[in-house]
């Protein structure tokens with residue numbers, strides 16, 4: 321499991337005292353690992369999945385947006401937390417999201433999930449519903465664009481969650497200039513300087529930032 325910033329023994333303790341994934345999510349993780357190779361590392365970790373379900377239950381959103389669906393792990397977790405709301409997923413990959421579609425059916429949440437395929441900067445621009453909750457987990461260079469498109473549609477009090485905002489801790493090392501680290505660092509700076517929001521970075525998995533629109 322991903323817990324880049326924790327001592328391994330502490331990480332084990334954390335996982336042992338957090339609700340684990342059910343057999344369906346374990347099967348999805350296994351199928352993703354077997355069928356997508358190195359790309360499987362893009363999947364959120366099980367503790368993040370539990371977090372997404374809990375936060376969705378707490379926010380009780382009507383409209384949720386997910387940017388970056390892959391094979392569906394995070395979307396199943398979000399959809400399971402819904403009580404009457406709807407999840408709108410955005411991704412470019414027909415192949416990867418075909419796996420997600422199967423697991424939405426098996427999880428019994430297909431009727432509360434809509435998938436739109438295409439570059440998310442374009443498909444989100446065409447999305448015209450007020451958003452209550454958003455999860456951003458796609459190509460890192462476009463995070464500022466996704467953030468602004470979501471912010472324009474986010475209700476006051478609404479919440480954005482952005483994944484991978486610590487880049488294994490590299491963002492805190494000014495000498496680390498790998499492209500994605502620089503992109504995420506710029507995104508983190510943009511968010512903390514935005515007067516419209518309240519921000520909390522959580523050192524969960526690869527870093528997850530909670531951004532509440534004031």
Ligand SMILES: C[S@@+](CC[C@H](N)C(=O)[O-])C[C@H]1O[C@@H](n2cnc3c(N)ncnc32)[C@H](O)[C@@H]1O
Pocket residue numbers: 362363364387388389390391392393394395410411412413416438439440441457458459462
């Ligand atoms: C990190 S993965 C998402 C992981 C997913 N949240 C999960 O829990 O398994 C990133 C996803 O973003 C998608 N993506 C990359 N560039 C994109 C773009 N420009 N527009 C929409 N989706 C994009 C990829 O196809 C990939 O499925």
